[in-house]
Amino acid sequence: MTTTWVPVPDGSPFPIQNLPYGVFTPKSGGAPRVGVAIGEQVLDLAAALGDDVFARGSLNAFMAQGRTRWQRVRAETTRLLADEAHRAAVEPHLYAQADVTLGMPFEPGDYVDFYASEHHASNIGRMFRPDGDPLTPQWKHLPIGYHGRAGTLVPSGTPVVRPRGQQRPAEAGGLPGFGPSTRLDIEAEVGFVVGTPSELGRPVSADDFREHVFGVTLVNDWSARDIQNWEYVPLGPFLGKSFATSVSPWVVPLDALEAARVAPPAREHEPRPYLAEKEDWGLDLTLEVRLNGHLVATPPFATMYWTPAQMLAHMTVNGASLRTGDFYASGTVSGPEADQRGSFMELSWGGAEPFALPDGTKRTFLEDGDEVTITATAPGADGVTIGFGAVTGRVLPAVDA
Amino acid sequence: MTTTWVPVPDGSPFPIQNLPYGVFTPKSGGAPRVGVAIGEQVLDLAAALGDDVFARGSLNAFMAQGRTRWQRVRAETTRLLADEAHRAAVEPHLYAQADVTLGMPFEPGDYVDFYASEHHASNIGRMFRPDGDPLTPQWKHLPIGYHGRAGTLVPSGTPVVRPRGQQRPAEAGGLPGFGPSTRLDIEAEVGFVVGTPSELGRPVSADDFREHVFGVTLVNDWSARDIQNWEYVPLGPFLGKSFATSVSPWVVPLDALEAARVAPPAREHEPRPYLAEKEDWGLDLTLEVRLNGHLVATPPFATMYWTPAQMLAHMTVNGASLRTGDFYASGTVSGPEADQRGSFMELSWGGAEPFALPDGTKRTFLEDGDEVTITATAPGADGVTIGFGAVTGRVLPAVDA
Structure with missing residues (x-):
């Protein structure tokens, strides 16, 4: 069973087996960006993965990259959040969900x-x-x-x-x-x-x-x-x-x-x-x-x-x-x-x-x-x-x- | 009656009283851009007016500027095409419609x-x-x-x-x-x-x-x-x-x-x-x-x-x-x-x-x-x-x- 070094309360909708994507803006300021929910926090993906495709106000650019890429990013995010060895590098990119505003996650077509x-x-x-x-x-x-x-x-x-x-x-x-x-x-x-x-x-x-x-x-x-x-x-x-x-x-x-x-x-x-x-x-x-x-x-x-x-x-x-x-x-x-x-x-x-x-x-x-x-x-x-x-x-x- | 120095054949859908907007790409190459039809030609608006809002693949950025702006651009385009004094400056920005490809003029919302x-x-x-x-x-x-x-x-x-x-x-x-x-x-x-x-x-x-x-x-x-x-x-x-x-x-x-x-x-x-x-x-x-x-x-x-x-x-x-x-x-x-x-x-x-x-x-x-x-x-x-x-x-x- 995969576990994470991030505290996840019992009954949380967001254990490491989920990792849903959203678009968040820190209440402290800054531009909207793509994040992943884990426990009561959200991981800033652009910062954690060093990839500007996540430094956008919607998921569209990432979604357009196709399934192979979606699977790689999910595997990489899981690895970062599961392995204690990455904690020091990743923890600075976590925001409390209470400290962010969540927006429309994608730019709709039809x-x-x-x-x-x-x-x-x-x-x-x-x-x-x-x-x-x-x-x-x-x-x-x-x-x-x-x-x-x-x-x-x-x-x-x-x-x-x-x-x-x-x-x-x-x-x-x-x-x-x-x-x-x-x-x-x-x-x-x-x-x-x-x-x-x-x-x-x-x-x-x-x-x-x-x-x-x-x-x-x-x-x-x-x-x-x-x-x-x-x-x-x-x-x-x-x-x-x-x-x-x-x-x-x-x-x-x-x-x-x-x-x-x-x-x-x-x-x-x-x-x-x-x-x-x-x-x-x-x-x-x-x-x-x-x-x-x-x-x-x-x-x-x-x-x-x-x-x-x-x-x-x-x-x-x-x-x-x-x-x-x-x-x-x-x-x-x-x-x-x-x-x-x-x-x-x-x-x-x-x-x-x-x-x-x-x-x-x-x-x-x-x-x-x-x-x-x-x-x-x-x-x-x-x-x-x-x-x-x-x-x-x-x-x-x-x-x- | 407003007339133009551009040749407009009898029965043309595009006299100077019309001036419809479209998005065209020269067959000789180049990026899609906004143009106005006049007679059998199309005027490259970005070049003629020196405004990058027309150097786009859709009318949306221009349309978003609102009616006062639409009226000003129409008046200015009419002036350039009506007054022989502008001919030398404007004529290089005209393309024969036969030499361009017309695309979708706007990026649709709903x-x-x-x-x-x-x-x-x-x-x-x-x-x-x-x-x-x-x-x-x-x-x-x-x-x-x-x-x-x-x-x-x-x-x-x-x-x-x-x-x-x-x-x-x-x-x-x-x-x-x-x-x-x-x-x-x-x-x-x-x-x-x-x-x-x-x-x-x-x-x-x-x-x-x-x-x-x-x-x-x-x-x-x-x-x-x-x-x-x-x-x-x-x-x-x-x-x-x-x-x-x-x-x-x-x-x-x-x-x-x-x-x-x-x-x-x-x-x-x-x-x-x-x-x-x-x-x-x-x-x-x-x-x-x-x-x-x-x-x-x-x-x-x-x-x-x-x-x-x-x-x-x-x-x-x-x-x-x-x-x-x-x-x-x-x-x-x-x-x-x-x-x-x-x-x-x-x-x-x-x-x-x-x-x-x-x-x-x-x-x-x-x-x-x-x-x-x-x-x-x-x-x-x-x-x-x-x-x-x-x-x-x-x-x-x-x-x-």
Whole structure:
């Protein structure tokens, strides 16, 4: 079992088996730079490795160097932090996480949001189409996805201003309402950051997932259900989603998640060859969603019907190219149990069944001042548990237009 | 009437009243740089104005400087090209357009595609929902839009590889088909490039359209109707659109389009205040769509129900921010007449009514080797007609996956 000379408290999300990458700025001053989390500290990689590719405000330049390089840097960082002999040289480049500010870890290219949880899609389908089939006919043949707004991906901690927008008329044929959303929601998701680009016109195989995807983050895809409900037929969600999508500051490398790989749920149909996987890329992540500190849901990522490797293959099967920094999210993670649902829409069943908080209050959708925090854990190497840090955000009241 | 010492042939799209911006590379060598089209030549702006902001491979740095600066540069460029006294100094910085390669004029942020032609939306609605209302209930209350893939915006001339993808099963409940699209289509659109960014959480007023939007391009939003038809419910188009979207190389500044401004069609409902416009931003552009050199449609942009200023206001009403390089397109431009339709889907009525080409052949959708070219004209200052150059692309056969 690999150990480190850096103090790592019991239960820390950041043992040496994890080593996620982020972009930090010392509160004492200086430029943003790339770091690796270890215990309660962060290692300044540019200083520790003497490589300027890390002296940047995003991971993109490093991510573009490709998987062989990612593996070398991970091995070298592990060596520096494991071997006491390096302590004197490396310790000056450690900062307490409390003494740094974490920013957006990568510069986004395109942002795609999938819809890959059968439980989530079924719940939403049952609410929206109570008399029909909860899943649309193609749902089990392909991972449904759509493009979101990359320019409003924001780092964890960014406040979320309650959006205004049009809402469905009270009576069919009437004039639509307009004002602050009254059905503001979260979506607890997992995100995947593309490192290695691909060529236009050349699909990427599901088997090449780890050649292209650098790592994994947590995502809160804030959603205004009333705005979305009025706008989304026939071209999909737009303003109901585009005001903010929060991303966790640490990108957990795929190589830290080897022990978390599991088979996805049994497939109902033989997948088309381009969606077949030689290796399993289901991931045994357990999310925790907290509202103002109260645990409200524990969505299990292992129940997702489509894997991130299948999402990647689908996204490119038409020849669409990948850029370094492209980002795609899983869609809301919901499990089969009521307390495993990753959105308030599901937890309150469309607002019809308010859910109780431990302090006795009840909730349907988000109120001004609410703070939502999503964390996650997964099995790491050597039998340890690794974490993802947190994605958090507080709701601010709508502003006058 | 302003005239120029540069020879401008009769009927040139690029009289001195136009002066669109592009990014060019001399075929004789050298780095990409910003230029302005005049007649059959292009002026190297970095050299002519002695300003390094133009010595870049995109317009973004210049566009980020804001409208006052855009106006100054346009005035200065006009002066240099109008006054014979500057000829000796300026002429060495002119290149024949035949001697340069034109690239993507801007580095895209987000790409949004609207659906703002009532004739197009009604035609599509009639084909897809023959028994229902052709327009969805919100259509006349807001400009429907969705995010597209910015990473596959390509400059005019880029070949378009026929995409592969899943297609709807022959019988409901059967297995989907998979293969090269057999319903590959165009969408003739007009695009708007954002120069001045905006702050997250702060909507942009329709009245501030010209403070934020730098200029106008032509767009061909290639579409695979069979892929789109199977995938798009409920989250909208994805792979049916994301393989390529072609953009014309010249960005016509808004200031060149003052004489083209017209009132949009009469509104059926009083617009919500955020969609009200103090000034008219309908634009009297006439598009021409050619297939292998044959004119097949002349879509009139003046018939668009929603204006680009309304699209901008809608896109940001929820607080979504703008970045320099954000790009949004109008959606297919179709007029009321059969020969004014901007997609093959409409020209062939879903493939049911093949349309005739002048050489006697008939068409429904695109065949391998087909070349589509979209051009446009508009009224310019001094009673002249200005043009947009062309967006063109040829279809290549699908590649083996």
